[in-house]
Amino acid sequence: MSLNYPFRLRVVIIGGGFSGATLAWQLAEEQVPVRISVVEPRPELGRGLAYSSGEPCHRINVPAHRMTMQPERPEDFMHWLVRGRASGRLETDPEEITLQGEHFPRREIFGRYVAERLAPHLQSGRIRHHRARVADLAKAIDGSFELMLSDDSRIRGDILVLATGHPPTALPRPLAELRDRPQLIGEADDPARIASLGKDARVLILGAGLGSADVVARLDRQGHEGPITCLSRHGLRSRGHVPAGGESRADFTDPPIRRASKLLRRVRDAVVDDEAQGQDWHATFHRLRAQGAQIWAGLDQCNRARLLRHLRTLWDVHRYRLAPQVEAVLERRIVEGKLSYVAGRLVEVEGQGATVRVSWRPRGGNAAEQADFDAVINTTGPAQGRTIESNPALWALARLGLIAPDPLGLGLATSQTCQAVDAAGMANPRILIAGPLARGHLGELVGAPECAAQVGAIAREIARQALLVPILRPVIVSTGGATANPT
Incomplete structure (x- = not known):
């Protein structure tokens, strides 16, 4: 009798917008030993609501050189774009480049970039796209999940990744x-x-x-x-954007900020200091964005709520x-x-x-x-208070007590390692939260660069769990060739 380890974790990603598609791509690129399934009703992965728009005046609102699927290569999209324009594979767009030389292509072009990156893994079967919605789901005795899809098919997953993005807009x-x-x-x-x-x-x-x-x-x-x-x-x-200038010298993490009012005062002081150095508020907000996760982590729930109540609109109109x-x-x-x-x-x-x-x-x-x-x-934006009830998959998980809403109403309750926090307050390593649904934990998680970095952390967590499978679930192979996979 000998041991081998053919069992692979079945990872099911619910939602194939930018966050879900990027996670699938990162897992495939890094050759993490898992089976990857993405449940997404749209014909192509990676486009979601934003990048499926065919409207020519809808453009990415971040310069192309900062858009990417891989955080370690921030200019990946820019290189893809330049090569595509030079070869004639991408049609020319005379309005794409600003007077300052920055590229703001149509959103559809960024969606095409994501689709092309995914294509080889979809063709090889490394990533499987189930073009359907999750109608319901159940938890099996072995801890895995059975998903009932809208096309009447069923799939199983050992790990679920919730990447459904923003909930729909609600009518006032x-x-x-x-x-x-x-x-x-x-x-x-x-x-x-x-x-x-x-x-x-x-x-x-x-x-x-x-x-x-x-x-x-x-x-x-x-x-x-x-x-x-x-x-x-x-x-x-x-x-809008302004021509890139120098970087702000402000530091919003040392010493850590514990109160929303203190953060506001420090931001105002930083704007004054940056202006004295020939910068404007854009430089200050670039710094705020870069240190956003650390700033958010330093605030307790009371001050996070106060920040959202009094400063969210000001943040949104300057940040986005x-x-x-x-x-x-x-x-x-x-x-x-x-x-x-x-x-x-x-x-x-x-x-x-x-x-x-x-x-x-x-x-x-x-x-x-x-x-x-x-x-x-x-155009009042996503109805954050209806995140769970507006999605059948999330509603089913909530009904089972496996997920809970974020206390601030920003998505789902999430642990430090992006695990879903259930109704009892316990983190579940089998359910991971990707993209905007994790905003309550990270504070700033909407733009493609931030989402790519966050799903990178999730990919590493899945890889860690995959490495434990041979230890926790070895397959016993008899000398006669019969196998048994104990649950």
Whole structure:
């Protein structure tokens, strides 16, 4: 009788957007001895909602030289892009390069980069793509998971990786009146509905972040000339990029910051110091972004909640920048008087035949204001409070007590090693959290560079567990050739 170790951990990644696809690719590239399955209904892995857009004005909002699937090679995408342009394999895009020489290609191009990196492993069968959704799942006696898919097939996994990304957008309560009316576009990624708007339509966009800017850019490219109003709580819009300058000397980790108010004061001081050195606030925020995980780790739950409550909007509009091409569209329309930003709270929405009458209470005011619009477009962002209930796979795991919501409402409760924390507060090494679902633990986990680094840590954790399999689950081979794999 002898021992050998043909058993491989079955890793099932639920969600094949950027985070899930990058994890699968890293596991395959590093030849981690596991079986990799990705459950994703879209025809291609890696695109998700962001990079599946075929809209030519939708561009990545991070310079190409900082986008990558492999953190140790931050310019991988840039090299792929330059080679593709030089060879003619990628069509030219005269608007891609800014005056400062930075590349901001269309998002679809980045999705193509991810798909090409994955292609060899999909063709070889190293990565298996199940084009379906998880309808339900159950936990087996041996601790593995059985997943029932929407195409009526079933697969098993020893390790689950939850990479479902952001939950869908929810309609603000006042919009319930318009739910079934043609004037409401409830999802910003509805190109057919947006394309159907008249050239002179009066448009109200709820939200002023990146999603809002995408809609304005799309309408502008379509030749829309009517007035656009963006209504949000603070009336602040996302900022653009500036030419790269020197690095900030600020340090937000030494000494560690324990209070949200202390962080705010230190940021303000850093901006003043950077300006004295010829930099602007962009340099300060680059530093904040780089040290974000350490800053977040130094705050307790109370101060994390305080930070989100009072400073989240300011962080979002400074941190999540617009591609320069999109910012130029916004600036032009503002100058033309065709785009305005209003700070206020939505109060009431009422259908008026072919138009919509909207009432809002201005920020700092008491008396409501109102105006008529031909269309209302919702870009208020993911409904973080509905992360679990909006996804059947997460709902099934929560029903079994295997996962729990993050206390701050940012995703799922996650341990220091990206393991899911269950309803009893215990970390489960068989369920790992990848991408934005782990924001509550890491604080900053939305951009592709951060997600690539985080799934790299998950890949290492899976590799560690895979190395233990021969010790914990050896396969006994008899001299007659029969095998038994004890559970």
